[in-house]
Amino acid sequence: xxxxxxxxxxxxxxxxxxxxxxxxxxxxxxxxxxxxxxxxxxxxxxxxxxxxxxxxxxxxxxxxxxxxxxxxxxxxxxxxxxxxxxxxxxxxxxxxxxxxxxxxxxxxxxxxxxxxxxxxxxxxxxxxxxxxxxxxxxxxxxxxxxxxxxxxxxxxxxxxxxxxxxxxxxxxxxxxxxxxxxxxxxxxxxxxxxxxxxxxxxxxxxxxxxxxxxxxxxxxxxxxxxxxxxxxxxxxxxxxxxxxxxxxxxxxxxxxxxxxxxxxxxxxxxxxxxxxxxxxxxxxxxxxxxxxxxxxxxxxxxxxxxxxxxxxxxxxxxxxxxxxxxxxxxxxxxxxxxxxxxxxxxxxxxxxxxxxxxxxxxxxxxxxxxxxxxxxxxxxxxxxxxxxxxxxxxxxxxxxxxxxxxxxxxxxxxxxxxxxxxxxxxxxxxxxxxxxxxxxxxxxxxxxxxxxxxxxxxxxxxxxxxxxxxxxxxxxxxxxxxxxxxxxxxxxxxxxx
Amino acid sequence: xxxxxxxxxxxxxxxxxxxxxxxxxxxxxxxxxxxxxxxxxxxxxxxxxxxxxxxxxxxxxxxxxxxxxxxxxxxxxxxxxxxxxxxxxxxxxxxxxxxxxxxxxxxxxxxxxxxxxxxxxxxxxxxxxxxxxxxxxxxxxxxxxxxxxxxxxxxxxxxxxxxxxxxxxxxxxxxxxxxxxxxxxxxxxxxxxxxxxxxxxxxxxxxxxxxxxxxxxxxxxxxxx
Numbered sequence: 001x002x003x004x005x006x007x008x009x010x011x012x013x014x015x016x017x018x019x020x021x022x023x024x025x026x027x028x029x030x031x032x033x034x035x036x037x038x039x040x041x042x043x044x045x046x047x048x049x050x051x052x053x054x055x056x057x058x059x060x061x062x063x064x065x066x067x068x069x070x071x072x073x074x075x076x077x078x079x080x081x082x083x084x085x086x087x088x089x090x091x092x093x094x095x096x097x098x099x100x101x102x103x104x105x106x107x108x109x110x111x112x113x114x115x116x117x118x119x120x121x122x123x124x125x126x127x128x129x130x131x132x133x134x135x136x137x138x139x140x141x142x143x144x145x146x147x148x149x150x151x152x153x154x155x156x157x158x159x160x161x162x163x164x165x166x167x168x169x170x171x172x173x174x175x176x177x178x179x180x181x182x183x184x185x186x187x188x189x190x191x192x193x194x195x196x197x198x199x200x201x202x203x204x205x206x207x208x209x210x211x212x213x214x215x216x217x218x219x220x221x222x223x224x225x226x227x228x229x230x231x232x233x234x235x236x237x238x239x240x241x242x243x244x245x246x247x248x249x250x251x252x253x254x255x256x257x258x259x260x261x262x263x264x265x266x267x268x269x270x271x272x273x274x275x276x277x278x279x280x281x282x283x284x285x286x287x288x289x290x291x292x293x294x295x296x297x298x299x300x301x302x303x304x305x306x307x308x309x310x311x312x313x314x315x316x317x318x319x320x321x322x323x324x325x326x327x328x329x330x331x332x333x334x335x336x337x338x339x340x341x342x343x344x345x346x347x348x349x350x351x352x353x354x355x356x357x358x359x360x361x362x363x364x365x366x367x368x369x370x371x372x373x374x375x376x377x378x379x380x381x382x383x384x385x386x387x388x389x390x391x392x393x394x395x396x397x398x399x400x401x402x403x404x405x406x407x408x409x410x411x412x413x414x415x416x417x418x419x420x421x422x423x424x425x426x427x428x429x430x431x432x433x434x435x436x437x438x439x440x441x442x443x444x445x446x447x448x449x450x451x452x453x454x455x456x457x458x459x460x461x462x463x464x465x466x467x468x469x470x471x472x473x474x475x476x477x478x479x480x481x482x483x484x485x486x487x488x489x490x491x492x493x494x495x496x497x
Numbered sequence: 498x499x500x501x502x503x504x505x506x507x508x509x510x511x512x513x514x515x516x517x518x519x520x521x522x523x524x525x526x527x528x529x530x531x532x533x534x535x536x537x538x539x540x541x542x543x544x545x546x547x548x549x550x551x552x553x554x555x556x557x558x559x560x561x562x563x564x565x566x567x568x569x570x571x572x573x574x575x576x577x578x579x580x581x582x583x584x585x586x587x588x589x590x591x592x593x594x595x596x597x598x599x600x601x602x603x604x605x606x607x608x609x610x611x612x613x614x615x616x617x618x619x620x621x622x623x624x625x626x627x628x629x630x631x632x633x634x635x636x637x638x639x640x641x642x643x644x645x646x647x648x649x650x651x652x653x654x655x656x657x658x659x660x661x662x663x664x665x666x667x668x669x670x671x672x673x674x675x676x677x678x679x680x681x682x683x684x685x686x687x688x689x690x691x692x693x694x695x696x697x698x699x700x701x702x703x704x705x706x707x708x709x710x711x712x713x714x715x716x717x718x719x720x721x722x
Contacts, residue, residue, distance in 0.1 A: 398592035405549050406606035406658060407581040416609060420596050495596070 024059035024066050027080060028052070028090035029073040031164070034189065035244040036091040037068075050244040051089040051209075054108065054228075057236060058087070058211075061227035074141050074457060077102060078466065080214050087211045087224065091183070093143050094208040094266040097462045103221040107208030107264055108228050108237060109246070110254040111183040113144050116191075116199040118172060125179055126200055132156040134178035137168035140445075140454065141461045143207045144181045147270050160368075160448045161458075167358060169194050174361055176368075185246055205270035208254065232259060286468050293459045293469075300455035301476045307373055307451060308438045308480075314377035315437075316430070319384025324414065326389055337385075344382035350443055352379055357447045372444035380437055387429045391422035424495045431488035435481045452476055500526045501560075502583075502661050502693050503548070508557035508568065510543050517543060521557070521719045523712065527661065527691040530684060532704040534697075535714030541697035542589070544719075545664045548695070549586040550577050561662055585655030589667040591647045593639040599626065599650045600635040603657045611658060618657075625653040629683065644671035648680075656687075663687065665696045669703055681707035 028037040030047055040046040047068055059066035071079040076088035077098065087105075092098070094107050115136075117125045125131055128151045136151070138144040140161035148159035160177060162168045168180040169190045180187070180197075187199045211228075213221045231237040232255040241247040257264055325337045344352070356378075357371040366374065395418045403413040442453030450458075456473035460466045501524055509519040518540040525531055535541050546552040548559055556568040562583040566572050572580070593602050603622035607613040613621075626632040629649040634642060642650060648668060655663060665684075669677050677700070685707055688694055698704060704711050711722045 396592075398588060398590060399594060401551055402588060402592035402594070404551060405581060405584070405586040406654070407578060407610040408606065412609055416605065417594055417596075421594075424596065 022064055024055070024062055024064040024087075025069055025085040026055040026059075026066060027069045027071040027076050027085035027088045028055070029076065030070050032073055032090050033165075035185065035246055037089075050109075050240050050246065051091065053240045053243070054211075054237070055087070055089050057231055057240070058224050058227050061230070062223065074461065077212055077461065080212055083214065086217065086220060087213050089211050091185070091209055092212050094210045094264075095143055095146075096266050098210070098212060099266055101463070101465070102215055103213040103218045105211035105213070105221055106225045106228055106258050107210050107254060108232075109209040109241065110250040111185055111207060111209065112203030112250070113147060113181055113205040113207065113270070114184045114187050114199050114201070115204055116169070116172065116180045116182070116187050116197050117178065118175075119196060119198050121178065122198045122200075126202075128157060128181075128204060129155050131179055134158065135160050135176065136179045136181055137162055137171060137177040137448070138181045139163075139165050139168070139186075141458055142182075143205065143267055144183070145458075146462075147205055147267075148181055150270075161445075161450055161454065162448055163446050166190070169197065170358065170361075172197055174365060176361075176365065188246075203269055206250075206268045207266060208264070229259060286463070286465075289459075289463055290468055290472065293455075293472075296455055297452070297459070297472060297476065300450055300452045301480070303449065304438065304441050304452040304476075305480055307369070307376065307444065307449070308434070308441050310373050311376035311380060311441070312434050312437055314373070315380035315384050315433075318377065318381035319388050320419075322381060322385035323388035323392060326385070327392055328410065328414070341382045341385060344379055349375070349379045349440065350446065353443060353447055368444075368447045368449050372441075372447050372449045375447075376437060376441060376444070380433060383433060384430070387426050387433070388422060391426035392418055394425050395421045424492075427488055427492055427495070431485060434484060438477060438481055502526055502562055503695070504558070504560040505548070506558045506560075508544075508547065508559060509555045510540055510547060511555045512540075512543065516717050518714060518717050518719060519556075523719075523721075525662075525693050525695070525710075527693055528688050528709075530688040530694045530696070530707060530709045531712060532696050532698055532708035532710070533712045533714070533719075534699065534701065534704055537699070539714040540717075541714060542666050545586065545666050545695065545697060548662075549584050549664055550580045551586075581660075582658065583660050583662055585658065585660035585663045587648070587651045587655050587663070587665040587668065589670055591639075591651040593642075593647055593651055593654070595639050598636050598638060599631065599642065599646075599653075602639070602650060603653045606654070606658050622653065622657055625656055626650070629653050630679075645676050648672075649683075652683075661691075662693045662695070665694065667697055667699075669698050669700045677703055678706075 028047070028051055030037050030039050032038070035049055036051045037047050037049040040048045055066050069085045071084065073090060076090060076092060079085060080088045081102070094104065098104055115128070125134070128136070132155055135158045136148055137160040138148055140163060145159065145161055148157065151157045152159045165182055165186045168177060168182065171177045172180050173194065173196045181204060184199070191197065191199060211224060228237070238247060238251070241251060322337050322341065325333050329337065353372065353375040356366060356375045357368065399417055399421065400413060403417045408416065441451055444451060445454035452473055456469045459469040463469060503523065503525040505521050505523040508521040510517045521544060533541050533544065543552060547554040548561065550566065550572060553571070554568050559566045561580055564576055564580045564583060566576070566580070594605065597605065600619065600622055603625060604615070604618045607618040607621065608615055623632060623635060626635055629652060631646050631649045631653070634646050634650070639647060648671070668680060672680060681703060684694055684696070712719050713722055
């Protein structure tokens with residue numbers, strides 16, 4: 001077992017980990033859960049799992065103490081590349097992109113990408129070809145997701161990306177998905193706790209788990225490969241997999257091929273007739289790879305734009321309603337609206353999105369895009385309402401009294417005098433909020449909506465670099481926000497009061 | 498008095514627990530040009546605001562045409578609506594609607610409160626602006642108007658709904674002597690047309706020169722000179 005240390009804790013404590021050669025820093029994602037890496041139920045400051053045991057095996061072989069670094073699954077490669085840890089081990093998949101961009105260890109575990117469907121659909125949906133027009137979910141940025149994206153083009157399925165491996169199965173059971181494609185390790189783990197689906201034994205593809213190191217760390221990688229080969233020979237690796245109940249007939253075959261030095265393709269069994277996976281994004285020129293991803297970027301930018309505009313429009317409408325209700329409404333209405341604003345402002349947007357999409361799914365099954373739009377709108381409405389309320393309060397009392405003496409009703413005063421003047425005051429903070437919303441819309445990726453930031457992450461993962469995807473993403477966000485700011489400035493000049 | 502349009506009987510105004518003015522009495526008919534004089538803080542503006550239904554008063558009765566307001570009683574919406582058909586108020590700082598042009602300021606109430614067709618309201622508004630000598634500023638924003646121009650537009654806005662009683666708070670405050678004389682002449686023309694004016698000012702000369710009646714606040718009482 002290994003003591004859990006986060007990057008943040010290390011940084012804050014000012015500990016210079018690189019100055020401790022006696023430790024072997026390895027990165028993993030404790031959210032990945034058992035049997036990979038998870039917090040020890042008996043002591044949550046410790047992590048347990050087969051990857052934890054493998055890290056310990058390697059560390060001992062190197063004569064060092066293992067030291068765990070908690071890193072989000074999608075960031076393990078980048079974290080290793082920037083030197084936070086020496087190796088990433090957390091069910092890290094063997095992909096052409098990873099092999100091209102990083103120093104990757106020999107494969108130490110072979111897994112099958114398997115298709116899970118609701119028990120009642122077992123006869124109907126056996127392969128991806130049976131799922132034309134159907135929604136198939138998986139964990140984003142994985143081999144399975146790449147396979148689904150390919151199947152989307154080739155077989156007409158609808159690929160749905162998740163940020164975790166739990167919700168694909170819960171969405172399968174409530175009918176949001178028709179199938180899930182994931183590692184057999186994950187499928188078996190989920191089937192033990194979630195009844196109602198079956199997993200077809202025939203693999204859609206076969207791949208492996210590997211350790212990932214920084215590209216310049218090949219010398220250490222070679223030493224680790226030697227330690228892993230030794231552990232394959234002497235049965236220590238088998239013992240670890242047996243301990244975690246994931247030893248199966250695939251592993252002796254993998255060990256044999258590794259030990260005899262046979263070439264092992266990163267992914268096998270899917271689209272081999274079309275050389276699927278042979279042309280990696282990571283091995284292309286940056287320009288070629290970018291051109292390849294541009295249509296997907298344009299689509300994602302459009303999703304971001306539609307989502308942000310729709311959510312902002314709804315937030316403005318709701319915000320105006322809340323602000324006027326708080327100023328003109330009955331005492332009970334005012335209290336209820338104030339409660340709403342405090343509740344929304346006091347809880348994270350991410351939590352609200354989860355509740356809308358997953359929390360109330362038993363009662364109302366909102367489509368992902370609708371839940372995303374509604375979540376952002378409800379959240380921003382609370383903030384907008386405070387802007388409008390303060391803007392309405394900022395309209396000079398003399399303006400309101402003048403309107404009274406002319407005989408305007410309160411509603412007419414609001415519509416014709418107070419509202420338009422308040423809108424001018426609110427314009428700058430509203431523009432600010434809209435730009436913030438454009439960026440906050442990236443949070444909806446947790447609801448399987450692929451927007452600009454998610455697309456950037458996918459591109460960066462496959463390319464093995466954040467430079468080009470980051471610049472492209474920033475350029476698209478700026479292309480959306482700068483015209484908006486320019487329009488707002490023009491209106492401010494025109495409405496100068 | 499025949500054709501009484503404004504009647505104030507035994508009105509008392511209390512602010513912050515202090516009696517500001519008491520036993521205010523006034524009866525005014527069409528054509529009366531009444532000036533209410535008094536030092537700063539004596540309650541002149543408060544009296545105008547009470548007549549316009551903006552602030553409550555503590556005792557007595559204020560009647561404008563057929564609308565009757567009683568001390569310490571909140572008037573109902575219908576009474577306030579009728580009151581505002583009969584009383585116009587020009588604020589000391591004009592309070593023009595900042596997001597509208599001069600012409601839009603004048604048209605707004607006739608169109609939206611009294612349902613006058615836009616075209617007809619605009620015609621009347623232009624006529625009023627011409628009468629007040631600011632027709633050339635019809636399309637100017639309030640921020641672009643001088644103090645005197647803004648005041649004339651504010652008068653036009655108040656007159657656009659044709660109230661029989663016009664209240665004006667310190668209209669001389671921002672005017673030079675020649676402009677004061679101009680304004681005095683203008684207000685005399687309005688009263689000649691049968692309107693009742695109640696104007697607050699410190700300016701004794703103006704009061705002597707143009708008013709038909711002068712009221713003075715002395716201590717906490719109002720006395721007609």
